Amino acid sequence: MPAAAWPADIPPLLRRIYAARGANHADAARPRLAGLLPPDGMLDLDRATGLLADALAHGRRILVVGDFDADGATACALAVRGLRMLGAGDVMHAVPNRMVHGYGLSPALVAELAPLRPDLLVTVDHGIACHAGIDAAKALGWQVLVTDHHLPGERLPAADAIVNPNRVGDGFAGKSLAGVGVMFYVLLALRARLRAEGRLEGKGPDLGQLLDLVAVGTVADLAPLDANNRALVAAGLRRLRARQGCAGLMALVEVAGRRAESLVAADIGFAIGPRLNAAGRLEDMALGIECLLCDDPARARELAQRLDAINRERRDVQQSMLDEAEQALSAQMLEAFGRGGEGMASICAFDAGWHPGVVGLVASKLKERLHRPVVAFAPSEPGSASLRGSARSIPGFHVRDALAAIDARHPGLIERFGGHAMAAGLSLDASRLEAFEAAFHAHAGSVLDAATLQATLDSDGALAPHEFDRVHAEALRDGGPWGQGFPEPLFDGEFDVAGWRVVGERHLRLDLRADGVQARLAAIHFGAWRGDPPPGRARLAYRLVPDDYRGGDAIQLVVEHLEAC
Structure with missing residues (x-):
């Protein structure tokens, strides 16, 4: 597509970066919800929506069983919220405790859930490998719907329906959906079925209200950001930036010290996702799911603060274990x-x-x-x-x-x-x-051979002197979502190190000079302090970002790699 077809707010630098990732026009670079892949070809989708529609019609109890990571938690909250929006009156949820039940739907978890007497059990983000647990649920007379995205084994479990785009023979093109994305598609298909049967008023509820959860689960699970996932994540980020996300996620944004208005996928990956995941790692993900299902801002803030405290504990435990592993x-x-x-x-x-x-x-x-x-x-x-x-x-x-x-x-x-x-x-x-x-x-x-075992960084090349400014930094920040399979722009070049200091015990704050750039450039290299000063001239791999801490026109370089010239 000729350059004239690009919107004026996409500078040449960003167009070059998009092209390097295979997106040669605006629609490919910034996919929209209108271009989402249709669910055609998803195996068992009709059977799955039939189970759910029948449960809704007869007031049957639906039990959603999540997983103890961020994808499983967001998928669980999305399923509960979405089913209630579509008319379910008796929806419950549960999640295994990592320390008690182990992964997924186990016979022990089924036995513990038996007093709830569900008619239909729905797994989210797991189930494809839970043969024994599903057999135990079926033995109790429950129907079982599996929604998952993990790779299946040679034999499928004996569920009533299995929706997983990675099943052999599944015709759905979006193989990169996270667990929360699979459940979102099931809800879309269920709404379409209920609409076709005349069981909804008008077009039915706006399931787009759930895209904040889809965005968080997809990014936190490191799902590849193909065009379909980028459309989902971008829409979810727009809701969060507009402060239209659920109370729990907005509270997590707040306790993480992030600005909602400029939230990006990296904030999910490094701030929101870890706080959700920490509950499942050290305590019980039921706390994280409660936060995501909470509609009272004050209560959501309390839950988010508890998750933040658990995450601080998780960081301490992790660092201690990492130090021990490296010493070993x-x-x-x-x-x-x-x-x-x-x-x-x-x-x-x-x-x-x-x-x-x-x-x-x-x-x-x-x-x-x-x-x-x-x-x-x-x-x-x-x-x-x-x-x-x-x-x-x-x-x-x-x-x-x-x-x-x-x-x-x-x-x-x-x-x-x-x-x-x-x-x-x-x-x-x-x-x-x-x-x-x-x-x-x-x-x-x-x-593995020697070449594969050699770590490499893929760079988008050098920045021109005039590109070291706030306009380009904001364009790069807002040009995503960036992530797995659609990497955040990374540049390289040589700089004079005019000054440096250690901050936070482990990080290096650098004062840089670049050829052709009049102003000095502030840079941060996280986790880089090893006791030796940086060289006077260095080759860097770095990201260009707005410096919101200093505000105004300030920018900074986030260094990913540094070596002496």
């Missing part, structure tokens, strides 16, 4: 990894004192530090012989497929597993940890 890795191993292409191709870490709710974050941090697939383990509960592991991967290594290959090669070694290309979870007996570690290292070594 020998200096020689770290040195080999630093050179790249040497040493083992993967890492397995375990400590009997670690918290199972935080091992995923530790695995993620180690993966970032070492650029290796990492599996971190902790006892499922203190003193238990059962271990829970979280895996995080690097591009070129599909970690869920790796676990499947190990399971096929060593039957019975892994008790259960599931996940995606970049993240997965598993459980195994402590006596088998050494055998698993050997199998994981062997598989990684056979798949």
Whole structure:
């Protein structure tokens, strides 16, 4: 499309960045809800809406069972709110406790929920691997509808309907939906069915009111931001920026110290999502779901403050575990990894004192530090012989497929597993940890080569001197949503380091000079302080952002990587 077709508010810099991500015109760069993929081809969608419509028509009890991460929590709140909007009078919800029930719909959770006597149980963001739990629910005479997005195994559970775009043979093109996105599509289809049957007034309720939840769950779960997900997330962000989000999310924005008017996807990923996730990691996600379902601003603020306190505790636990994990890795191993292409191709870490709710974050941090697939383990509960592991991967290594290959090669070694290309979870007996570690290292070594094990940063090139200004910083901020699969713009260049200081014990505040730029540039490099001063001239990979703290025309560079020239 010629340049004239671009709106005037999209500067040439942003057009270049969009083109590098495969979006060569405005509609592709900024997809709208009007262009959402239709649900055509989703397997079992008619059966799913039939179950729900029948439950609504006969006043049957619906029990929504969520999961203990941000995607599962937002999907649960969305399902409850959406079903009530569509006329359900008896909707309840529940969520497993990580420490008590483990992942998903387990027989133990079903037994605990039995006194609720639901007619229809709906799973959100899980269920595709919950064979035993679904069998237990069916044995009690309950109907079961599974909505999920995780990759299915060779055998599907015996549910009455399974809506999952990643099922083999599913014709829906949007394979990147998060769990909350799948449930949103089910609600859209249910509304269409009720409308066609004449059971709604006019067009029915505006389900767009739920897009704030869709945005938070999608970004927090690191779902790839293809065009369909970008349309959903952008619409949800618009609601949050206009302060039209649910009371719980607006309270979380407030306690996180973010400005609603300039909220971006990164604020969800680094501020809102972690506060929701913290409840499921250290306590009970029921608290997070209560916050998302709360309509009283004062009560929502109280709940958000509790989640914020739990998140601070989570950060302390995580840092302690990370320090222990890094100390456990020998200096020689770290040195080999630093050179790249040497040493083992993967890492397995375990400590009997670690918290199972935080091992995923530790695995993620180690993966970032070492650029290796990492599996971190902790006892499922203190003193238990059962271990829970979280895996995080690097591009070129599909970690869920790796676990499947190990399971096929060593039957019975892994008790259960599931996940995606970049993240997965598993459980195994402590006596088998050494055998698993050997199998994981062997598989990684056979798949990964030296080039894949070398960390790289993809840059959008250099900024021109005139582009270091507030206009371009705001255009980049507002040009998203940026995220997984549609990365936030990253630039590189050489700078003179005119000054520096340590802030917050771990971060570097830099004062930079750039060729052709008259004003000095403020920069922050998070977590960079290792005891050595930065070089006098450095090559940086950085993001350009508005500096809202200083206000006015202020900008700053957020440094992702620094090396001496």
